[in-house]
Amino acid sequence: MSSRFRASLLLLGVGALALGACDREEHHSRAKPIGETVPAGASAPTIFPGSSTPPPLDVRASLYDNNANAIAQGQQLYMQMNCVGCHSHGGGGMGPALMDDEWRYGGRIDQIATTIAEGRPNGMPAWRGKLTEDQIWDLAAYVRSLSGLPSKDAVSSRAESMSAGTPQTLTPHPETNNSDAAQQ
């Protein structure tokens, strides 16, 4: 057995091991049990008095943030629940823009979920009881993708719904300098 043959055999073995990394994410069609134990909105608001440290990230964040399925489902809900009516396709209108780096109530995924679930003054309705926890978190994941916060491989380049715009992965986003977003 030549050393060259052995080397290529080794390379093949390493390649086969690398295949294991292809498992991208879990596609959960039902909210995880922990979804029911902690209601959306349990996390504290973004305004932290003094120099106190912000509360830890909600345990569900890892299930939805950077999850391609959650982002795609959230995108459908964004259209179906008529978020477009006020926020447009992220550019804002009657409601604030969602594709910039400004977050009035925090840009962490649990903070966005709180905003959707509880509503905010001056027009943002509360969606708790109208959407399930799972759907609210899907929406929050999508809202984060509007400002390019999730990693690019999680964002669909071709939306599941009709769109006349440039694919999201091709849209350049400015660097975000939001302190909440930077904390993760």
Next chain:
Amino acid sequence: MMPRSFARAAVLPLLLGGCAYQRYQSDFGAAGVEDRQFLTLFWIFLGVCAFMYALVIIFLGAGIARSRRAAEANVVETGRHHRSHPLMRSTLIGWAALIGVGLAGLAIASFFTDRSMAAAAANEKLSVTVTGNQWWWDIVYNSGDASKTLRTANELHLPVGVPTRIILNSADVIHSFWVPSLAGKQDLIPGRENDIIIVPKTTGMFRGQCAEFCGVQHAHMSLVVVVESYPDFVKWWSHQLQPAPMPTTPLAMAGYKYVTTGPCSACHSIGGTTAGGLVAPDLTHLASRRSLAAGTLPMNEGNLYGWVEDPQSLKPGVHMPTIGLEPDQLHAVVAYLETLK
């Protein structure tokens, strides 16, 4: 043993043919004008092509036998291999003529089928918009009069003998509308309007299904087509136009409150109530339909319980979420849904 197993193998496809003649979902159902015309055309094509094929095979067999005889005669030494059979020339001319006549016949048959289908399309009497969604069918009976416009889902009723134009749209991805017993396939393409004319010829129930892969639950995207007499159709239509009745029992009343104020109303609409969501099937006369979740389950109380409580275990990936209703809420919701006859 061999001939016997061959005989058995030959009988099996014939048995399969028996399945095809069930009218519920069959290309050979011939329950619609288009299906009948295509079926006639199909038999003509099959007959002509089978005849020509048989001739080719006979010639081939004759050619093989002839060359063997010629080899035995040692043509190279005798030098007689250039002499063809006297009949060969006229046979070849006849063969070319047969091809010409056969192809012309097929072209003429196709032309007349096409024309008669266009003629059927010219005098439509009813217009229905079918919108494909992942994974259900939204059905709207169009009418110039808004009070006669009817929205329903997953169950298409058609009057027998009435040419109906079905306008096809899609809300998300490409689907395909296919009711084999009535007509061929037609795609539903997002952002485009497609259509198909159906003229049902016999009453009965037929199954349609999505014929273009459209996502995880593509297999559970089917449609019941009920073809009925014109008076029955009008009766069905006027009943479906009625708003949902107010529930009378306390249990159903509790369900009504939950459905119209809770998460159900964000997506579903129920005529005569405040539930007005347009992204999921209309529930105004849910209990009058034959199936649940686009043909996934037959409509009955048990399935209704299962579906409302946990749709994700019955049709994983469906856009209806598992809400996790408490038992008392579930009893109330199902009691209310059952009043939606």
